[in-house]
Amino acid sequence: MRSPLEIARTTFYRPTRDNVVASLYPFKGIIFFMTHPFLYPLAKARLIPAVLLSLFILINLFIWTFIPQVAFLALFHRGGSAWVNGTFLVLGEGAAIMALLFEAFLVDETQVDIFDSVLVYKGFEDLVTDFRPVAAEGDDPVKRLGKPTRSSVYGPFSVRQIVEFVVFLPLNLIPYVGVPLFLFLTGYRAGPLQHWRYFKLLGFDKKQRNAFVKRRTWQYTWYGVVYLLLQLVPVLSMLFLLTAAVSSALWAADLEIERRNLAVRIQTGQEYRDDPEDTV
Template sequence: MAHPVIQNVQRILYYPAKANLYACLYPFKGIFYFLGHPWLFPLLRTRFVPAFLLSAFVLLNLFFWTYLPQVAFLALFHHNGSAWVNGTFLVLGEGAAIVAILFEAFLVDESQVDVFDAVLVHKGHDDLVRQSRPVSEEHLNNPVLCLGKPTQPSVYGPFSFRQIAEFVILLPLNFIPYVGVPLFLLLTGYRAGPLQHWRYFKLRGFDRKQRNAFAKRRRLQYTFYGAVYLFLQLVPVLSMFFLLTAAVSSALWAADLETERRQQEARIQGQDYTDEPAGGVD
């Protein structure tokens, strides 16, 4: 048995750090999972062209009209050329906010719901999805085709004016040399992370109090996950692709959480059963 000091170090440092690292990796797991499962591709195909054109139009105009003036302003505070790096992230952040308002928040949500639900079905949690929509068993090799039309309002992530406002308000953090960009991503990820599990919370039937308590217990995990998610959103013209892979990653995380929860419940039930006194025959 481990020494109490070692146990405390593991509990306080090792296990939280490990959980935060795993949370950071989920966005990348979502990318590889998406690329490895072609039945998800049609959900991207229908949205990719308009999203690509819109993102390209917004970013080209921002870089053409605003990049150099913003770099010149940042140069007042930066040295050794860091103004160019921070200026790039600043413009990309502005572009991500504009694209989110014009396109993502209104036209992509349905596709993200389908991606999220299909991944849950593929991971064996179709009982969760059935609470919101029928799931057939006619297309076992294609979870997307198994999904029926939702029987109740289905939202992947609600449009959050507060999140958009915070995103815009925190953009000036990019003025700070070197640490400005990471700080911006972490502070905006604080709110973006839990919103990526809005669909999971609804399928679980959480009310606001339960949702906040669940997120609070995993606050750092959601913050780091949200920071990586937002970083990927800053990649020029590929924000639509990373939006759908984000839905994949959040579903993979939800599936792991659900599996862990059910295993814990099974262990507790098993302990309750074995702890019962054996009854004799009179």
Template sequence: MSRAWDTSRAAWFYPFRGVYYFASHRFLWPLFKTRLIPIVLLSAFIYVLLFLFAYLPQVAFLAIFQGASAWINGAFLVLGEGAVVVAALFEAFFVDETLVDIFDAVLVNEGHGELVTTSRVLYPQGDDVVQRLGKPIRSAVYAPFSLRQIVEFIVLLPLNFIPVAGTPMFLVLTGYRAGPFHHWRYFQLLDLPKQQRKERIRRRQLQYTTFGTVALVLQLVPVLSMFFLMSTAVGSALWVVDLENKHDQIGRRPGQVGDFREYHDEDNNLIP
């Protein structure tokens, strides 16, 4: 049990590590400033509208079944609805491109530039890591747009009507689906076929679920949701760094990418 809660290893802690890493590495800040400040203001406007016009009616309806807890679950319900709208805005404003830059920049900064070069040009010099990132030489997607994920998110929203357990169920089930999407870029860099990708997700599904659940909770924070989206991309990249470092420790040659040997780590979790 103590190993499961070891913050240096637990998947659920990587989103928090991403927040600290983002805040402490100035080369990432311009990616937030130049791309997302206008969207942050717009998302704040959306949340204000939802809480003004949708919160109290939904609380009144929930109170019929839940009593006093309706105030809390109603807030999660409105935040979830806002997250759907904000997610649509992310796609509309091409934020995914920013997430790719963040993910790749962290890998390069942590010494795994050879992995990034499978997908984009890296310049040998630059004022900082971000300036070294060149144009992608093939498709570069942090997380693909998934209509199914959005539909499932909307379908699961009514779970918040269930007293006490409803909101945690909603968060975990949504995290179950969303977690693996945070490593889509990693799978893309490794050029994994669909079957191998599915197998790796299956073996690490619990870890992806905890990661996705924590990431979702952070992204439900009004106004800061977009910042947490980017910091979660940092946390995802840091998780990849640790996985790649473990690969190197078992004898992978420097610069060798896509070695799919399997081994057991000291937690007895199968990791590719």
């Protein structure tokens, strides 16, 4: 019997098909966003201030902190790796600052609208209607959405995630492996948070949510790694923050199909489960 450490190493170095599929959803979200114009109005009002804010933060960070940090990293690095790690370190610092200033206060409502409209487009109006009215007819999923009737949050403001993000930043001091290790450890936390809205729509309590995530730990981790990697892309990170809501909704729609098919098979006796929580 393999040890948990051996399983973890195998899953990290040789990810399974499900993990690879999960890691591709952020890119699917970008493609879906670009090819479905009904989402454009939701992003239009946010992108200009987001880009300006991103530019302001990154320019100041690179002017005032980049060279000092590279000089410090050069004490531990050989060759040009100090410049590479220094770049990721500054981009990570910028992502943390922008998460505090932008994601927590300016984008959450837009992400909720994007997430809900994609679910409606995919035919899952029944999930959304407990939290907001959805018009029965119409070609534009965004225009079919009414105002939320219950508290609607795309992702909770996680102090723990921000703290971990800052605490793990020094991993970039480690030559070559520091950046991948930083992305992996922070992705472990970031992945499940992208489905907070989905769990709320399902009415999951903490126990159900944790059980659902536990069975897909590595899938959420790999999804989170790619999500965070996109957040390190200068300026475009703000666009990717919005396309992340698209990707998480696309994944939620696929998981919902799988979940409902499993429930039907169990109800019809085609598949047996000891634990009723397996249906979630």
